[in-house]
Amino acid sequence: GIQVEQSPPDLILQEGANSTLRCNFSDSVNNLQWFHQNPWGQLINLFYIPSGTKQNGRLSATTVATERYSLLYISSSQTTDSGVYFCAVVAGGYQKVTFGTGTKLQVIP
Amino acid sequence: NAGVTQTPKFRVLKTGQSMTLLCAQDMNHEYMYWYRQDPGMGLRLIHYSVGEGTTAKGEVPDGYNVSRLKKQNFLLGLESAAPSQTSVYFCASSYRGTMDYSNQPQHFGDGTRLSIL
Numbered sequence: 001g002i003q004v005e006q007s008p009p010d011l012i013l014q015e016g017a018n019s020t021l022r023c024n025f026s027d028s029v030n031n032l033q034w035f036h037q038n039p040w041g042q043l044i045n046l047f048y049i050p051s052g053t054k055q056n057g058r059l060s061a062t063t064v065a066t067e068r069y070s071l072l073y074i075s076s077s078q079t080t081d082s083g084v085y086f087c088a089v090v091a092g093g094y095q096k097v098t099f100g101t102g103t104k105l106q107v108i109p
Numbered sequence: 110n111a112g113v114t115q116t117p118k119f120r121v122l123k124t125g126q127s128m129t130l131l132c133a134q135d136m137n138h139e140y141m142y143w144y145r146q147d148p149g150m151g152l153r154l155i156h157y158s159v160g161e162g163t164t165a166k167g168e169v170p171d172g173y174n175v176s177r178l179k180k181q182n183f184l185l186g187l188e189s190a191a192p193s194q195t196s197v198y199f200c201a202s203s204y205r206g207t208m209d210y211s212n213q214p215q216h217f218g219d220g221t222r223l224s225i226l
Binding site for chain 2: 001004033035041042043045048086088096097098099100101102
């Protein structure tokens with residue numbers, strides 16, 4: 001099956017800093033989503049982005065489907081950005097979603 | 110608007126016991142999913158459904174059964190619980206897209222923490 005790798009696995013930022021999270025996938029995908037899992041365990045949709053670029057406030061994402069990667073940008077990070085960021089892809093058959101192992105982000109004041 | 114609701118939120122079982130986790134969504138979504146998340150890992154798909162009366166196996170289906178008798182509900186059953194099934198279980202739902210495979214974003218419930226002793 002498709003492999004989804006995220007980097008870095010862990011990241012510590014000072015509040016106000018910018019960061020880029022990366023998601024590489026081993027095959028063509030039909031869709032890709034970015035999620036934030038907050039410290040309480042809730043999964044929050046960030047972007048649905050099978051290709052192209054989207055922005056939402058301090059967050060933006062770019063997927064280059066032909067090169068099999070996606071990037072999540074966090075600007076002016078805040079302590080509330082802490083948690084784990086996952087990308088998830090669907091490739092091939094119906095709805096077989098594969099999650100990456102995540103990037104654990106800690107933003108310190 | 111409740112979105113995706115999972116019941117119960119916490120449960121402790123003994124090995125060999127059975128139980129059913131309920132997922133309910135009020136967004137009229139066609140697709141529903143069950144995942145498990147183990148410590149330090151991403152989510153893995155157990156089973157999914159593309160419509161009422163349909164179910165299909167995901168990545169880790171063994172030891173679980175599912176049913177989708179009503180469009181708004183997706184049930185996950187453990188017939189004989191094992192310690193390896195200790196995990197956090199998430200349910201999700203999404204619309205069916207207008208193009209093949211172009212499904213809409215998934216919306217998640219808050220999870221069920223299940224411990225098997």
